[in-house]
Amino acid sequence: xxxxxxxxxxxxxxxxxxxxxxxxxxxxxxxxxxxxxxxxxxxxxxxxxxxxxxxxxxxxxxxxxxxxxxxxxxxxxxxxxxxxxxxxxxxxxxxxxxxxxxxxxxxxxxxxxxxxxxxxxxxxxxxxxxxxxxxxxxxxxxxxxxxxxxxxxxxxxxxxxxxxxxxxxxxxxxxxxxxxxxxxxxxxxxxxxxxxxxxxxxxxxxxxxx
Amino acid sequence: xxxxxxxxxxxxxxxxxxxxxxxxxxxxxxxxxxxxxxxxxxxxxxxxxxxxxxxxxxxxxxxxxxxxxxxxxxxxxxxxxxxxxxxxxxxxxxxxxxxxxxxxxxxxxxxxxxx
Numbered sequence: 001x002x003x004x005x006x007x008x009x010x011x012x013x014x015x016x017x018x019x020x021x022x023x024x025x026x027x028x029x030x031x032x033x034x035x036x037x038x039x040x041x042x043x044x045x046x047x048x049x050x051x052x053x054x055x056x057x058x059x060x061x062x063x064x065x066x067x068x069x070x071x072x073x074x075x076x077x078x079x080x081x082x083x084x085x086x087x088x089x090x091x092x093x094x095x096x097x098x099x100x101x102x103x104x105x106x107x108x109x110x111x112x113x114x115x116x117x118x119x120x121x122x123x124x125x126x127x128x129x130x131x132x133x134x135x136x137x138x139x140x141x142x143x144x145x146x147x148x149x150x151x152x153x154x155x156x157x158x159x160x161x162x163x164x165x166x167x168x169x170x171x172x173x174x175x176x177x178x179x180x181x182x183x184x185x186x187x188x189x190x191x192x193x194x195x196x197x198x199x200x201x202x203x204x205x206x207x208x209x210x
Numbered sequence: 211x212x213x214x215x216x217x218x219x220x221x222x223x224x225x226x227x228x229x230x231x232x233x234x235x236x237x238x239x240x241x242x243x244x245x246x247x248x249x250x251x252x253x254x255x256x257x258x259x260x261x262x263x264x265x266x267x268x269x270x271x272x273x274x275x276x277x278x279x280x281x282x283x284x285x286x287x288x289x290x291x292x293x294x295x296x297x298x299x300x301x302x303x304x305x306x307x308x309x310x311x312x313x314x315x316x317x318x319x320x321x322x323x324x325x
Contacts, residue, residue: 010213011216013220013223013265013266022286027213183219199213
């Protein structure tokens, strides 16, 4: 049993449960993956598997060291390699083993990790949900942050003050998503709720840490 | 815009038991109503004035005039609350959204039958 799988976000839609409830779902193209490397306590000091997402890669996009590394496991093309720590009871995987969506079944719980959509340098209203001021009627305070602290004491800005800055394009984990459906034919994993990142973005799916 | 896999997934989950109908048609929507632990069907008959959204969220707006008051209900097409839909009569219209019917009453709000 693999601790996780790599994939790409396809998009969102909704389904109806048998009792009529609407469930928002995200479709993920998960796998096929291959085990590229097995890290063991003896050689690396910890227990993990490195998975590669099998997809078409132009040969010139891979470095020679990467090609050699993939070759060792007999993997053709893999752009995305990620490690999953192995916990006791996860069983063993050898380099060259395939990891497919059939590892998951409906009602399983998973964590999904992705890179959130980048919002650039965002102001305080968008980034921290500050309320801002009135737009008109003589208001001269629109989207500015306002006061960021007191005066001569403490004469500095306290650490952690929320301000404008880069928003998004960061690694985000959403935990404990329910698996709604698994399509082994098309390698599609359907999870409940939203997943970070744009459609087509890479995601890492792992069994939920309880 | 949609990915082929997404389209395929939506196709699989959409219901296929609904008859073909278009804006302007008079339809009868049978809605499941839950009362305590009993379930019964309620009928809403009126003119289909709009079809909104695509995919799983597709919905229809049905308008009728009840005791002199215009009543509109929006039904999610693919939800299970809609038990089934009958087409009562067709209507010939020249646009997709018939919101102009809201401003019309009586004889003026009639629609010609489609051939």
